[in-house]
Amino acid sequence: MFNVEKLERSFGARVSDITLKEITENEMQQLYKLWLEHALLIFPAQNLTNEEQVVFAKRFGNLEFDLSPISNVRTDGTVRDPNDDDIVKSLRGNMEWHHDSTYMPIQAKGAVFTAHVVPRKGGETGWADCRASYAALDQDTKDKIDELSAYHSYEFSQKDRYGHKSKDVSEFNSYGFDVDPKPLRPLVKTHPETGTKCLTIGRHIHRIPGMTDSEAQKLAKDLEEFTTENQFWTYHHSWEVGDAVVWDNRCLMHQASPWDLTEPRTMYHSRIEGNAITEAASNYL
Numbered sequence: 001m002f003n004v005e006k007l008e009r010s011f012g013a014r015v016s017d018i019t020l021k022e023i024t025e026n027e028m029q030q031l032y033k034l035w036l037e038h039a040l041l042i043f044p045a046q047n048l049t050n051e052e053q054v055v056f057a058k059r060f061g062n063l064e065f066d067l068s069p070i071s072n073v074r075t076d077g078t079v080r081d082p083n084d085d086d087i088v089k090s091l092r093g094n095m096e097w098h099h100d101s102t103y104m105p106i107q108a109k110g111a112v113f114t115a116h117v118v119p120r121k122g123g124e125t126g127w128a129d130c131r132a133s134y135a136a137l138d139q140d141t142k143d144k145i146d147e148l149s150a151y152h153s154y155e156f157s158q159k160d161r162y163g164h165k166s167k168d169v170s171e172f173n174s175y176g177f178d179v180d181p182k183p184l185r186p187l188v189k190t191h192p193e194t195g196t197k198c199l200t201i202g203r204h205i206h207r208i209p210g211m212t213d214s215e216a217q218k219l220a221k222d223l224e225e226f227t228t229e230n231q232f233w234t235y236h237h238s239w240e241v242g243d244a245v246v247w248d249n250r251c252l253m254h255q256a257s258p259w260d261l262t263e264p265r266t267m268y269h270s271r272i273e274g275n276a277i278t279e280a281a282s283n284y285l
Contacts, residue, residue: 002027004034009235010132011252012040020244021052028059035060035110036193039248040127040235047242048114050268057112057270060246064101064108064271070094070256071266073117082261086172089162091261096157097128097224097253098202100271103154103176105183105284107200108249110272115239117266122259125245125267126228126236127252130199133227134188142188149282150220151182153206182206183281187223191250192278198251199223227253239267250279 002018013034020043023031035041048056054066072080072088080088101108113125134142154176158164167174187208189200201223208216228234236257237245247254249272259265277285 006038007040007235009129010233011038011129012042012127012235013038014042014044016044018043020046020048020056023056023059032060035246035248039129039131039252041246042237043244043246044240045242046114046244048244053112053114053244053268053270056244057246057272060112060272061109062273064104064106064273066270068269068271069266070113070269071117071264072261073264073266079262079264086164086170088261089164090158090172091256093158093162093203094256095258096203097126097228097255098157098204099200099253100249101176101274102152102185102200102202103157103179103183103204105179105281106274106276107183107185107279107281108271109274109279110247110249112244112246112270112272114244114268115241116268117264118239118241119259119263119265122257123265124236124238124257125254126234126257127247127254128228129233129251130201130227130253131191131196131251132233133223133230134197134199136230137226145187145219145223148187148208148210149184150187150200150205150216151184151207151209152204152281153182154179154204155182156206157203181283184209184283185281189250192275194251196251199227201227202253224253250274 003016005014159177185200205220
């Protein structure tokens with residue numbers, strides 16, 4: 001039986017004495033329950049191949065996409081220009097707090113992430129517990145936000161802010177830039193499997209109906225800072241090559257920590273597809 005060690009946080013657990021590429025169906029059922037409870041599971045020293053990662057990720061559901069490198073290294077092994085490269089611009093964007101695919105018609109359910117090349121310093125991945133932060137809000141704030149929704153836009157959070165080149169000359173695939181209309185999502189959602197209320201916030205929030213743009217951005221930032229400035233609600237993982245994690249995107253935000261972008265860092269990301277009803281933006285139902 002595998003060993004589970006809870007993090008000293010409001011969420012997360014480290015799982016050892018397990019080999020992900022060989023887990024049985026019974027073990028997977030137990031892992032899934034642990035995942036719903038802890039929202040983040042960390043598996044040290046798994047050293048999954050890309051194919052093994054995809055197989056493991058699919059045990060959590062269909063995939064939005066099988067595998068994507070999150071890396072500042074070109075296919076020829078050279079490190080990208082840290083100052084004027086569209087892929088690096090996307091990495092800089094990932095250093096801001098966010099949920100995955102809130103800017104798509106269907107938000108992601110979760111993700112599997114593995115470490116292949118890590119820098120000497122920095123480059124951690126952080127997560128923040130949006131269940132705990134919602135529960136701790138004062139009642140006046142809950143009353144204010146419970147009925148509010150926000151438009152989410154990757155065009156706003158990434159393309160406009162980081163100055164990407166046009167699609168025909170950029171190496172970045174611009175996934176999500178052209179979504180129209182922009183998805184509208186409640187600021188407070190009820191987790192479809194646990195019933196827990198949590199915030200859906202982060203950098204992709206663009207506009208909030210009934211507010212000016214400046215009011216919307218201030219509210220979004222206030223909620224983000226309330227969530228991420230509490231150390232008990234956040235955890236940053238210092239990667240070792242071979243580590244694997246899986247997190248619940250419905251209730252956790254995440255970010256990459258800065259590192260010296262002249263040093264290589266290569267991670268692989270498998271994104272778990274959200275349910276077409278429970279994770280659909282309200283203007284796409």
